[in-house]
Amino acid sequence: MKRVFGHGGLRLFLLMLLDEQPRHGYELIRLVEDRFLGMYTPSAGTIYPRLSSLEEEGLVEHEEVDGRKIYRLTDAGRQELHDRKAELAELQERAAESARQMAGAIRAEVRDSVRELREELRHTMRDVRRQDRRAGRRSEAEGRGSRHARPGSRLGLQALRADLDAFCGDILAAAEATELRADTVKAVRDALLDAREAVVAVFNAPPAY
Amino acid sequence: MERAVCRDDGRQVIDLDDLNEVHVGLVGGDLLVSGTPGPSRLEIECVDGQPVWISCHDGLLLIEQHQPADLASRRTRATVAVSCPPATLVSARSVSAPVVVAGIAGELRATTVSGDIVWSYVGGEVAARSVSGRVEMEGVSGRLRVTTVSGDIALAGGYLDSLAAQSTSGNLTLDIETRQEGDYRCNTVSGHVLMRLPSEADATIEASSLSGRLAVPAAAEGERTGRPGRRRARSVLGSGSAAIRLRSVSGALAVLTRQEAVAV
Numbered sequence: 001m002k003r004v005f006g007h008g009g010l011r012l013f014l015l016m017l018l019d020e021q022p023r024h025g026y027e028l029i030r031l032v033e034d035r036f037l038g039m040y041t042p043s044a045g046t047i048y049p050r051l052s053s054l055e056e057e058g059l060v061e062h063e064e065v066d067g068r069k070i071y072r073l074t075d076a077g078r079q080e081l082h083d084r085k086a087e088l089a090e091l092q093e094r095a096a097e098s099a100r101q102m103a104g105a106i107r108a109e110v111r112d113s114v115r116e117l118r119e120e121l122r123h124t125m126r127d128v129r130r131q132d133r134r135a136g137r138r139s140e141a142e143g144r145g146s147r148h149a150r151p152g153s154r155l156g157l158q159a160l161r162a163d164l165d166a167f168c169g170d171i172l173a174a175a176e177a178t179e180l181r182a183d184t185v186k187a188v189r190d191a192l193l194d195a196r197e198a199v200v201a202v203f204n205a206p207p208a209y
Numbered sequence: 210m211e212r213a214v215c216r217d218d219g220r221q222v223i224d225l226d227d228l229n230e231v232h233v234g235l236v237g238g239d240l241l242v243s244g245t246p247g248p249s250r251l252e253i254e255c256v257d258g259q260p261v262w263i264s265c266h267d268g269l270l271l272i273e274q275h276q277p278a279d280l281a282s283r284r285t286r287a288t289v290a291v292s293c294p295p296a297t298l299v300s301a302r303s304v305s306a307p308v309v310v311a312g313i314a315g316e317l318r319a320t321t322v323s324g325d326i327v328w329s330y331v332g333g334e335v336a337a338r339s340v341s342g343r344v345e346m347e348g349v350s351g352r353l354r355v356t357t358v359s360g361d362i363a364l365a366g367g368y369l370d371s372l373a374a375q376s377t378s379g380n381l382t383l384d385i386e387t388r389q390e391g392d393y394r395c396n397t398v399s400g401h402v403l404m405r406l407p408s409e410a411d412a413t414i415e416a417s418s419l420s421g422r423l424a425v426p427a428a429a430e431g432e433r434t435g436r437p438g439r440r441r442a443r444s445v446l447g448s449g450s451a452a453i454r455l456r457s458v459s460g461a462l463a464v465l466t467r468q469e470a471v472a473v
Contacts, residue, residue: 106241106311110345110346111327111345113347113366114363114382116365117384118363121405124405125403125465
């Protein structure tokens, strides 16, 4: 939509609006919007810096009324406007008669918004799916099973859990039946670490076929 | 006022008395209608084909360009831009011409075959129908009905009292704010529906699909109910005042809320 105004166009347009009567910033935004068929809405971030630079040039001055800045044209501003009458007429002509370009510009703008929205939602959905997968892995590790697990895995997990429970039960029962000395405990723990390593190696090994 | 604009006339700019109703029928070309507080005006050019007929009486503007049956292969094209008060009733038909509308807040409807429907900041009673044209809207408010066959539907930001969106294979991408007691329905056959709501949305969401994936916010697995063959998910956000109903045959249905990501 930037091409609605060529270089200096918006500046001139603001001077013209302030020549009609003193106005505050929001009113200027709305008036520019009206003048351009509601199709170009300058943001506050466009208008206010423009006003302060006009003020620095001495073309515009402001006073505070009820906490709001009311801008008015200075004599120098009126002179500037007078000097550039032809340019202004051309600008107004363009604003009124560029309906076809406007259609193109509106299309481009809506299309941009839609594209941004699609991108954003696609990313969000991807994040959601990624979180789902992570949650799936977590619940699997916690032993609650998961609908993301491969179908065969669930039965396998149940079998393994039963085996591990039995394994632990056997070892604890043997430990309770023995008088546990420090070196015995150490020996058992070493054996368990060895066993753990052997088991993990099975998981990491590629399939035999 | 009645007149015809021919190819040799070039671009005509016609000032009009204030309009309260606009009806346009085009084949190809471009159509722009914009609501503006200023005086009504019409910019028109017959680019190709038969003359464009214009009639304007008592605030009622009619514009029509016909495609003669015996010259079906010949291109019929016109560029039409209407500026009118925002409260004007606007009705447009086109075959391939895109219908671009901005700033109309009374009653607005458009029907196209392959022409895109692109609307920016419109409101009131709003209806868009297209066969294969895309429907893209930004900042729409009021009551909206959208129907397409294969055209995608996208709403980038809207504050709607109600929504009835339907498509056969077109996808729906919707970023909307709901109202209390509002009613929002989307129906597709194979099109996907992806809807985003504000994080503080106050709505009851019901999604149901024959074979499409469902994802709605905070729907625990236990809340998934359903008879065999149809999947359903239900979720209540806030006090659940607005009703959102999504249905599809095979299209995926997903609802997200802003900021927080939502698990299936």
